[in-house]
Amino acid sequence: MERIDRLPDLNSICFAYPQKTKPVSVTGKQCELNCAHCGGHYLQHMQPLTAAATADSSLSWLVSGGCRADGSVPVGEHLDKLAAIKNGRRYNMHVGLVGEADIDKLAAVADCVSFDFVGDDTTIQEVFGNGRTAEDYIKCYQSLRRKVRVMPHICVGLKGGEICGEYRALELLQELGAEAVTLIIFMPTRGTRFADRKPPAITEVARLMAYTRLNFPDTPVNLGCMRPGGRYREEIDKWAVRIGFNSIVNPAPAAVELANRLGLTITRGEECCVL
Incomplete structure (x- = not known):
């Protein structure tokens, strides 16, 4: 399903400052997969679907949840409810390795699907x-692309901070x-199996970002919300501005200042960067 609205x-x-996108989990705080980089940590900050106010x-809602052991997020079980309470808002749905049986129903409810795209078998086994x-x-x-608008996400350094398979x-x-x-970008997270790892080197990430921009010249390229903070974030965000990324979620103030100095036209978003 190819649709590029504008170059x-x-x-x-x-x-993008996505205060108007609510993160909602269809599994609450539960995850069977317990991935090495997450361990269910990020579900703790999402609102369970059972408690989400209509x-x-x-x-918009970012609809996600914990994975089953096979890598799928069980959104299929909740699509009827999600359709009934949509009320004009948009859904960005994170579905994992969803099965064919759910894709048709998913396409009728989702405005887009955020899909974690992994290109390396050893990374998949070590992390998932x-x-x-x-x-x-x-x-x-x-x-998914045959039925619904899909936004692939690549986690740089997913293999415990090592760049392996991203290119x-x-x-x-x-x-x-x-x-x-x-x-x-991979973030070492307390309580996970990768808690003692380090994020990938800033120079390596910047090189990958430049490669992405050069090899997708006619495609919007975004820097998503998941990335380390502090000086690391500041440097990465400034590189994203220099390289020509189209959007940055929750940018470091130094990156905003740089964009102003470079004379870029700045717009502000209030939802997920893919919506």
Whole structure:
């Protein structure tokens, strides 16, 4: 499903502050997979679907949840309820390796799907341990794109801070097609199996970001919300501005200042960068 509304304008940048997108989990705080980089930590900050208010000020929901052991997020069980309470808001849905049976129903409810795209078998086994392969991610991505708007995400340094397979993932997306590409960056997280690891080197990430921009010249490229903070974030965000990324979520103030100094046209978003 190929649909590019406009070519990226390298003289402008969107800074997204997604206060009007509510994160909602269909599994509450539960996750069977217990991935090495997350361990269910990020579910703790999401509102369970069972408690989500149907009348609120949010313009959109990020609908996600913990994974089953096979790498799928069980959104299929909740699609009827999500459709009934949508009330004009938009849904960005994170579904993992969703099965074919759910894709048709998903397409009727989701405005877009954020899909974690992984191109390396060893990374999949070390991080997820779910017996899946890169080919499974390719097939699921292709199946989703035939039915719904899909936004691939690549986590830089997913293998405990090591860059391994990210360039291959980008090559695959060039072959398969992508409406947009979002990069996020591995964050060592307390209580996970990768808690003692370090984020990938800033120079390596910047090189990968430049490669992405050069190899997707006609495709919007985003820097997503998941990335380390502090000086690391400041440097990465400034590189994103210099390289010509189209949007940055919750940018460091130094990156905003740089964009102003460079004379870029700045717009402000209030929802997920892919919406």
